[in-house]
Amino acid sequence: MILLFTSMASLGLPGLNGFVSEFMVVRGAFPVFSVLTAISMVGLLMTGAYILYGIYKTIYGPLNTKWVGHTSDISVREVIAWAPLGILMLVLGLAPNWMVSVINAAVARLF
Numbered sequence: 001m002i003l004l005f006t007s008m009a010s011l012g013l014p015g016l017n018g019f020v021s022e023f024m025v026v027r028g029a030f031p032v033f034s035v036l037t038a039i040s041m042v043g044l045l046m047t048g049a050y051i052l053y054g055i056y057k058t059i060y061g062p063l064n065t066k067w068v069g070h071t072s073d074i075s076v077r078e079v080i081a082w083a084p085l086g087i088l089m090l091v092l093g094l095a096p097n098w099m100v101s102v103i104n105a106a107v108a109r110l111f
Contacts, residue, residue, distance in 0.1 A: 002074070002082055007055050009089050011048050016093035024100075 009016035012023075022044065030037045067073075092099055 007051050011051055017089045020096045
């Protein structure tokens with residue numbers, strides 16, 4: 001489940017943090033570098049393809065007989081450690097404004 005959630009965020013699924021970052025980069029770069037941005041979109045498509053291929057091979061590949069009968073390989077302690085990161089990925093995907101304002105302030109000081 002964690003693999004699928006983080007993979008979908010990396011793919012740029014709307015509602016998760018990867019979508020916000022990809023959208024902002026493409027939206028900001030396209031008016032200035034239209035041709036280069038369009039070419040870079042091929043890279044986004046290739047990224048999506050290899051992530052989906054990796055999910056397919058990992059989850060839906062041949063079953064290793066060593067793991068027959070195991071339903072879960074993650075403990076409650078590991079879920080508790082991962083849950084804040086998953087929640088942050090979701091929150092940044094749904095309401096990124098609070099983080100964007102922090103980033104904008106830091107970049108404004110640099111330039």
